[in-house]
Amino acid sequence: MKPNVKLVIALLLIISTICYLNIGVLADNSGGAANVSSSVPDKMKLVAENQYLMLYMDFDTTEIAVKDKRTGAVFYSNPPDRQSDSIANAENKMRLGSQLALSYYNSKGQPGSMDNANDCIKANQFTISEIENGVKVLYDIGIKKIDINSLPKVISKERFESLILSKVEDEEDRQFLLTKYQLVSLNDAKSEEEKQNLINTYVNIKNTDLYVLDKYIYVYEIPAVYRILAEAGYTQEDLIFDNTENEIIAEVVLTPKFIIPIEYTLEGENLIVRIPCSEIHYEREFPLTTVRVLEYFGAAKMSDNGYIFIPDGSGALINLNNPNKVGMSYKAPVYGFDSSIRQKEKVQIAYQAYLPVFGLKKDNSAFFAIIEEGDAMASIGASIGGVLNSYSSVYSEFTVLPWTEVSFGRETEVDKIKVYQKRPYQKDIVIRFAFLHGEKAGYIGMAEYYRNYLIEKGMLGKKIEPKSNIPFNLELIGAIYRHKSILGIPRKVLEPLTTFEQASQIITELSEDGIDNINLKFSGWFNGGIDHVFPTNINIEGKLGGKKGFNKLVDTIKTLDGKFYPDVSFMYMYRVPFLFSIKENSARYLSKDSVKLKNFNIANFQPVRGEEGWYLLSPSKLDYYVSNFINKYKNYGIGNISLRVMGEVLYSDFNERNLVDRQEAKEIVMQQGEKFQRNGINLMVNGCNAYMLPYVDNIVNMPLTDSKFIIADESIPFYQIVVHGFIEYSGEPVNLAGDYIENILKTVETGACLYFTWIHAESSILKDTAYRDLYSVNYKDWYDIAIDLYEKINLALRDVQDQMIIGHEKIGDKVYRTIYENGKEIVVNYGDKPFYTKGIKIDGKSFEVVAEGGK
Template identity: 35%
Template sequence: MYKSELSAQVLVTYYNEKGQVNAFNSYDDSVAKGQFEISAMDNGLKVVYRIGNIAKSYANIPKVIGKERFQTQILDQIADEETRKDVAFKFSLDEQKQIYTVRKLQDYVAEELSALLEAAGYTADDAAEDNKANGAGEAAAAANAEFTVPVEYTLDGGNLIVSVPARELVYNKAYPLATVQVLKYFGAAGTDKSGYLFVPDGSGALIHLNSGKQNAEPYSLPVYGNDGTYDVRERIQSNEITRLPVFGMKQNDHALLGIIEDGDALASVTADVSGRNDSYNAVSGKFQVVAMDFYTLTSGTKTSSVPMFQNKIYGGSLQLRYSFLSGASADYVGMAGQYRAYLAEKYQLKPLAEAADAPFILELAGAFRKSKSFLGIPYQAAESLTSFSEARTLLEKLRAAGVKQIDLRYVGWFNGGINHSSPSRISIAGALGGRGGFRDLANYVKQNGIGFYPDVAFMEKYKGASGSATFLDRSKAAIYQYDPVMYVKNTARFSHYILSPAALPKQVDGFLRDFADIGNRGLSLRDMGNEVNSDFDPGRSVNRQDALAVIAGQTDKLKKQAGPLMISGGSAYSLPYADIIVNAPVRSSRMNITDEDIPFYQIALHGYFDLAGSPYNMDELQNPRLSMLKALETGSNVFYQWTYSDSAKVKDTDFNSLYALSYESWFEEAVGLYDEVNPVLAKVRNQPIVKHSKPAPGVVRTTFGNGITITINYNNTAAAVNGLQIGALSYRVGGEQNV
């Protein structure tokens, strides 16, 4: 089987009636059977694979024929007695109905029978007449697992484009097509090659060729993270989100980069090393065609699961672009540079303008809902963590401390606070100062050149199920938190509903009508660059790729009408509209099969966007200096999340995670770190990263387009690199040590 897969260009999986997954490959189940067609295209060719046990059609063989006509029109026309017996044996007689029904025949037997009937003068028209007279008509034969998969191979300059037109996919509804994987072994590296596979896990990761990690699970993660409209009952592992639809391979002094151009929201990136099933290291893309989940039926003490299938598939193309590198550019930095050039050309991206200072990015938490009671009656009330006037005070403190370039993300400013109600109408939080306080803050930031980005969640509904998407089991897409010990969904800890993509345009339009009266240019998008979800409602089904198109269109509308956008997460589809990206990935999921993290995301995007990872005081590194060193390595900006109020306000509420945000605990440290790195970051802010290396264990070096090199020592002890001494948790810029 694995040898056949090595010879196959297409691998498909499909569901049977029980929801079990089966597999075919284009070698055993198409090419070896001669079930394919090749035709020429401009700059390429098209291969149509008919995969499965395709029953050949012989139109002059009747499915059902009356006993009398069978005798007169067929048997009486055959002179040879043995031949008559042979033909008669291929039909079974129903004595009660007085009809003959053709038996199930192998292809070669059907071919012989068709020839005998033709010699007897029995035609396809005769067969059609008999079928119709006996109720068979155009009825299809018993359902078979048969698939038609067209693949187009074309050249675009030095690139190879491989495309599967999804609208031309054909499958029997009794056997829904689960996944299509094209060119799984394209460019596969044998055991004699050195290099690595690049996978886009989080910021990026490398899998060394022939690493011998056969005991680790093969790599397989979905692009843009998991589809939220799959009801996940148990979550054992949380992975970093795959933000960019790319993958690659380096072997010796050659490399390839794969870009998933279309169908990216339906795609996963898969990779594996040699030695598990075959002698090759391979990385590729795989596309989901039909989604499936189980609906559980309960009666008394008995339960049973019934498979439920997606009823509307994507009608575009599943498309990959391969580009090739050699020599000094054949590494992950070269791949990232190739992808950067691709994005810049596709979206007309422009490098950032020069500036005297790098931005200090500040996120403030505004209001939140807190349970209170009056005369023993419980109710929810908005309580302030940072009012509009207090936000101004913090900005004044930063400016007085010498931090001149600030971009402010303000979370929880309207409709009840952080987990706000539907944004289709805007009601600015009175607990923060109301509309007047908001206008005063907006005027202040405008006068002082501060970027102001009020935050809004469009796709996560924190109140009310109206307009929400639907799971495959027809229930509303409600998301809950997960028990950190048992890993199961905790139905007592509701998080939010997922908005249907079909309802997103109406919600955005309603928001923009009110936002136009507020008097601010700038917006922070909490979720529109962070997640893509389907809707399996039978009445308005939206597949994930079409959902991506809706999100991109509405983000474009927000950009044009609301002004500059700060986007959280920064997945690829949001890049054409982003000015600032926060919570960008800075590490991988560190799966067992991967060997090292790389900042592919930042290498590809730096110089075109202001980037920031997690807030320094909320990062998993638990050490703001380490976060600062990572910012120097990746050219990212200083980012803090604060509240003006004491953190005790959130104790024993749904916002316990904000326990360490009081600005007084972080202010001096934040200003000190910014003062330290600003002179460096300001010089490289609009420069691409042209080189990234690891000259020693725990030491990395980044080179920017203007020649500035930063060498960072992440070790807790000093390190010597190329004759330079670098202190513990320190760095060098241009040979001068900074501590």
Template identity: 35%
Template sequence: MKNRKLPAAVLACAAVLCVLAAAVLYFSSRGAEAVEASAYMEVTAELEAGSELAALPDSTGGVPGMILAADDAELSLYYNAETTEIAVKDKRTGQIWYSNPEGRNEDTLASGFEKELLSSQLTVLFRDAVGTLESYTNFAQSISSKQFTAESLKNGLRITYTIGDTSAGIDALPRYISQARLEEKVLSKLDASTAKYVATRYYPKEGSPDIMERIDAQVSKPLVLKKMTAAFVLAGYSAEDLAQDNAENGIGGGSGTSKPNFVVPLEYRLEEGSLVVTVPVNQVKESGQYQIRSLELLNMFGAADRLTDGYMLVPDGSGSLIRLNNGKVKEEQYVQRVYGPDPNDNSYRRGQVSQNARMPVFGMKAGDGAWFAVIEKGDAIASIAADISGKKNSYNFIHSSYSLRGEDELELYTGATIQEIQLLSEEIYKGDIQVRYSFLSGDKASYSGMAELYRDKLVAEKALTPLAEEQSIPFYLDMLGAVDKQKSLLGVPYRSEISMTSFRQAALIAGQLKQDGIGRLLMRYTGWSGKGVNHSTPDKLKTESVLGSRSELTALRDQLAQDGGTLFPDVAFQQIYHNDGGFTPSSDAARFVTREEAQLYPYNRALNRMDMTLGGYYLLSPAKLPYYVDSFMDKYAGFGMEGVSLRDLGNVLSSDFRASRVIQRETAKAIVMEQLDRISQDVDQTMVSGGNAYAWPYADHLIHVPESSSGFALTDETVPFYQMVVHGFISYTGAPVNLSDEQDMHTQLLHSIELGSAPYFSWSYEPSSKLKFTHFDSMYATSYLDWYEQAVSMYKEVNEVLSPVQHAQIVNHTRHQEGVVEVQYSNGISIYVNYTGKDVSVQGIAVGAGQYVIEGEPS
């Protein structure tokens, strides 16, 4: 009996183990808890009720050919009932801004599609079932055929466009019709020639010779269809006749094919001296198999002709200007996605060397006036495009477009041949698109005036708050902690962490800086937690043992605080470097449109592609972000830190195209902002890398902010627009001096003074040579001993210049000549910077070669 019981016991134990294993597998496959993404999307469920459009009384003479549709204290909105174009009149100056160029019909350069664009307010780009991309303009496919309605709104109007062919087309003709009815209803009522033409486009149906079948291969041709339709109309063939023939032949109507047509409402409102333009995308309707990829909005608003002087402002990097009519007709147009490319997008995986557009703004100075646009809704799915005259038409123009669906390429391999198929995500963005256009004149009609307008808007919204008073500017210091490196044991390779700067060594450097007069040291410690810089999942928080003990980290924190500085341990939330039990790729990673898990690799500039040898990471699904932030913050509270460095929350914005949970970038932005708010409530100071505009309300310090533009061929000049908006509200700095492409320290000093940017270095206690054969060998110059004296000297000089203005706003930035700039602050101080090798005189002020001059006294 005992021998019989033993196998039974073994089987029972095995069964229990199988159940436990299945349970572990089930719960691990579920991954982290996800939030309900729909709770983060603002959707227009119902449109504002409109009324019959009627002209308002206008005593100003108005705009020829237009009616006054709305009016407020500063602006008048006019509307052309034939072309649906609008015009905005600035009552303060009398200047009129048009949605479409006045003289477009006389443009001899534009032809075909470009002519349509000049008269359009909307362009719809869509794909059919096989992925073919097409574009419709509301002029050619709606206005010209009167397929629109207009109605009044409170202080505005709404125009609803039906864009596309709404006619029955070939389905206006019966696919099947009895021979007797064809003769009776059509042929007998036509002349002989026309009757023969119609009869030869039908032939007896196979198996039913008394039934005539339409020859679609011929009738579908546009000219043939036009003649056939005219013949049936001439014969008096009615809709009732068509319905009867369809019913008798059991097809229920037509060929069953659909045509691309879309219903798009476009709203204009006057609000607080601005024109607010809205597309409530939830009310957009598509037809059949045709899916909208993107919308282009007001391509030609405020377009400037060939005789106008001025420039366009684009948000490339710190800001960039495109001079009107600059003659660069062979260069590609400027196009850039707001907040940078989506890491979940194919273009990101192909890589590009450029600055990101970190602000949802654009504008134009034309003559004595200017207009400035802020994308208030839909900014995370927006792109900015600009081009000059002389290429496709005679106008300079800048506008925004919106990706309503995710797009990717699926590669199919057939032997040595690769075929690319374009895929769109099924789910469309359902939030609003909203752009606010404001108007400037006189001295304010400049990029400085635009920066002031944007800054004032953010201050009014409490997105920017003034800096607290400090005696000195910060000294930003990246301290490189642990990195992983390949080692070998008995010839077997493995990876483990090495220390570049231990906690004690970081304290030694901080103490040395304090002795040399740098007290306000803001130390960003990267690689401080488990597994180094590319750390464990945030919910597995612990210190990296090769750097020292937790008590040594606490001692570093206390030392910095006592000396007037702050420690900012660094963490990445959206880039997951390890599948270490705290992360399950199948459930926690974002998905590409192709449904693959979003696994990416660093971009290798030398290879112009992603490089798998540099170590990969997964993109976290935005739906899982709150879980990891909560888990991290619960553990982080035990460290008692006053600061935290956020590596990617202000720098990376990713969508997720998981079939069961599509999250557009706009929804992802709302989730990220909620987490930034949660962190800023729990930690005294937050340091944000990259500094996308949506992170500004939650950031105390910005690092790696753009200090230049991408230098696109179409652009002409880099401007510090970014700095002009945030200076005096958020402390900021650019890239580390010792890792910059510009290695002339004096040039970097001048640049720091011009931009109002605090010095920033990236150091390690150990020599940089230890980084060879790691994923971090690009950090080739981190040894602090090589930079220490230069850094201290640079900080002291920059601090002397910038500390009196660190709480002031930059009210004007002027480039007097190439290499000579003037920066004016709101407290009365002006700084002149001369990058050239020659002495110059600016407004009677002498500035030596490679020098700067400070004028004025702080008020």
């Protein structure tokens, strides 16, 4: 994408002609165009076909339709019956016909929006061309009036010949242009009087020969001249320059103009939608910030039955026909918010979208979309019809140019300016659409499809090798810094919460009491405790037992056949070593200062006062420091590590000297995952964004439910259905859950592991510290509960550790059934009253195995 470059195909009449010619080419090569199914409008022409699908396009509106040859189902990019929509006005009916919707700002920082239906299709400002297995449309979005002021009336000989004439390849265009621009030179003056007249008329003629526009040019010739200039690369900025240089008074009104291509191709059972962002052009006065793609693909009418699937947390469904939610909408960035975009307040607490997927089920058919490229720049949105139109839809939107507001002095709108990323996103946007039918047309089918996709792409590895009992995930916290009064003087001291010896004692007791598959995450074990000094070196905490005690703990875990995951933060820099440069190593805001984060107060949504906060390491530095750490860490022979935030946090670095956009940051993080894997180090992460799945063995703090947004009707274990049997996972710690009973039931429903966070010291030691959210962590308070829960859940889940989830459904009010590939069925009752199924009673707030496995 390049600002201030060619404004291709600006002449409306010529564009229309070109469009007609291209349509002819495609129609001639369409082959089966005459055999269009009765379910596809006759005006749509076949543009691609394979064993599974047929791709059609309407050459007047550029909308597409995909017909599944296996079932006859047709999926439209836009509602085919939108003109009869009783809610939408004329403009919104046109918007329903759009494939692209844009957001931008003008030079004054005022927002604007366009779509290709209202601002391109109406004026025939597009071309269609055939590509392999599909079709490409080039949109010229932004209708501009072309008149005499759109052309340079006077231009220097050097600029005319180098900027324009040398780039006109067509000889007829070249000759036509030379008939409209005449070369004027003082050397050609036949008298002093004529020379003086030229000097009086053209202020720059003393310095250079000039080309002058024929003042008798016909109105109908102006668009033809404009087209030749535009194709040669002559821009509005060039026009302003030439007018200024030659003191031409002409009103040149800058108008927003966006050249955006989109490609549709068939690949096996899928439709591939691609936007090559390097081919997007716009003027720098109108920075393009977001592009919304196929907002109404497969849109559902208010009378349709089904739901929208969104990847909020574990997954959520939005019913199509809920009259209580008319006009509601959802929108969330894939992989969470970019931390390098400054947030002054946090108005909601919600799970992020860990997976770049979405879908819509309508009656017996569904589509499922995977964002393959540009996913780190994407947001997923959904809306329920009933206000602007009658249709419910789900879609993806891409931030191609991140921006922020910077204030100078007072916090008023007048004192704010827009600041943009140095360059726009340059790579491709790619969305893969799959089409599901019958019993596969639902969230189970979508999850199965995504699981198979990940396996095929090498993003899900081999199945888990199950042990005799399920895993037990346990986090122990070693040391923290806290304020303490020493001889009446307040000082910040390192406080041991769990020593290495005490950790050995706890896990040994657990093993003796029947828990023998322990995954121990140990936080705060080195470099100054839980908020450790950035790990350029590894200094094991002496107050916890030093290197000797650490090694004994390692030996204990190995003896118990467990796994040890020491926790490390690379991306959050809580404290830094001596002579470590924050300026050189930290990510930057768009305002150019180093990114520094703080926790937010849930009461007022503001950053917590008095908290020091932490800096973010630039993604460009991650490779160096991770490599350095691995070289030291391998000496301990542990083979496992917990990455505190690398699995779920993703951000840009807007440093203009070394810009790393969010998509590039994703690639860098993936390289670190591959590096750990290559060095034989297994990973435990929090949350886990999709791109880290190939490198992860254990996920903690995985959301087991959705964010409970009002628009959502049901929480579903979509994420868990995708990965169960391949990766061990657990939700938030049982002892820190707001409702620990629901946490336990969700653990069973989703096939997760139990997870606890403990310390050996009393919980009261954390009072009035930055860790006050760890309010119930003394292991003795939860030990017996953990033993009891493990025994019960182990009986239910130990024979499905390596089994895929193949079924999940709501079978009663607050009652859900999960089915595994070996035939095992478990029913969870969240209600207060008993529920009966297959002759088995499931008490309220309880679960039961209703069918044993063994297939």
